[in-house]
Amino acid sequence: MAQAVVSTPGAAAGAGPPAALERPDFQIVPRAGLPIVAVVLVALIAGIASNKLWPLEFLHVVGGAAWTVIDLFLGFVLGPIMGKLSIPARVEFTTRLMPKMVLIMPTVVTVTLAAGWQLSTHLGTNLTVSPLHGWVVASFIVVGVMAVIALGLLEPANVAVLTELKKPQPNPEVIERLMKRFIYTAGATGLMQIATLVIMTKLAAG
Amino acid sequence: MSASSPQTERRLPPVTQLGMLSLGLVLVGGIYLSAHLPEHVSLGPAVGLLAASALVFAGNLLALARVKGFAWARFFAVAKWALLAYALISGMIEYVFLRNHTSGGPLVVLTLSLVLFAVNVPVLIGFTVARYD
Numbered sequence: 001m002a003q004a005v006v007s008t009p010g011a012a013a014g015a016g017p018p019a020a021l022e023r024p025d026f027q028i029v030p031r032a033g034l035p036i037v038a039v040v041l042v043a044l045i046a047g048i049a050s051n052k053l054w055p056l057e058f059l060h061v062v063g064g065a066a067w068t069v070i071d072l073f074l075g076f077v078l079g080p081i082m083g084k085l086s087i088p089a090r091v092e093f094t095t096r097l098m099p100k101m102v103l104i105m106p107t108v109v110t111v112t113l114a115a116g117w118q119l120s121t122h123l124g125t126n127l128t129v130s131p132l133h134g135w136v137v138a139s140f141i142v143v144g145v146m147a148v149i150a151l152g153l154l155e156p157a158n159v160a161v162l163t164e165l166k167k168p169q170p171n172p173e174v175i176e177r178l179m180k181r182f183i184y185t186a187g188a189t190g191l192m193q194i195a196t197l198v199i200m201t202k203l204a205a206g
Numbered sequence: 207m208s209a210s211s212p213q214t215e216r217r218l219p220p221v222t223q224l225g226m227l228s229l230g231l232v233l234v235g236g237i238y239l240s241a242h243l244p245e246h247v248s249l250g251p252a253v254g255l256l257a258a259s260a261l262v263f264a265g266n267l268l269a270l271a272r273v274k275g276f277a278w279a280r281f282f283a284v285a286k287w288a289l290l291a292y293a294l295i296s297g298m299i300e301y302v303f304l305r306n307h308t309s310g311g312p313l314v315v316l317t318l319s320l321v322l323f324a325v326n327v328p329v330l331i332g333f334t335v336a337r338y339d
Binding site: 029041044045049050052053094109110113117118121125126128131133136137140141144147148151152153155156159160163164171174178 | 236
């Protein structure tokens, strides 16, 4: 596997000999994952077109569970661990984890939202006369806030850190800053996922 | 290059903040409409929020266009792929509305909201990447 080098801040400041980090080669968007995304999206279109309960439940529950668990795990388990790793370990972990996140997160979010809307239409919970309508609207609001945080801060930081790591001379301080932003926003969306769990279990319980 | 170099410390317009504001406005409009569909819904609030979001987005682009020496090549290299991805995501959500026979004014407002959503995110991603170039 091809590798590149990242200079540490000490080296950039001219403090002693350059400390170089090995950086594995990687693709910002892993092309091998694109066919899997295509299959998932085709399944989503088929599920919505069929408008049957089981496929819609399956897509919404699987997508939503993946979205919630990934956010919680990243925000409260992996995030703090990444913050304590040495810089070389963090760089290696980042180059292996974050390209996958570029594909996984938009896909699970799209599947969850599109299947969720269709499921809600199928069950009638999006009608204002439904006793659960307030909970459905609450879920829209939670998702809306999470979307603004994720799309405005988290996703751009994810792509930017990978682009920085692709450069011949990546700037460790830029990577550090973007990684902090990624971890904090993952924590914030993780917290909001607890609200999602409350709402969704209430909706399932009726 | 260190983080304190002019490239990373130069003054840039608040593109991320404005982009998030524009995104937030269009999402509030979308939530308002979605909370009422498929029943009759007054379009006034959603149109107002959509117009405000479009204005903020246009102002954001104008502010960014005035930045001298901005890494536009890097911006477009990233933003074009992000646009493709988010156009696809918006298309999937539009498909759900069409599947449920949403039509007329609500469909127009929702479609324009999805267009604004699909162009806002690539700007946010492209800017975050290009500002460090």
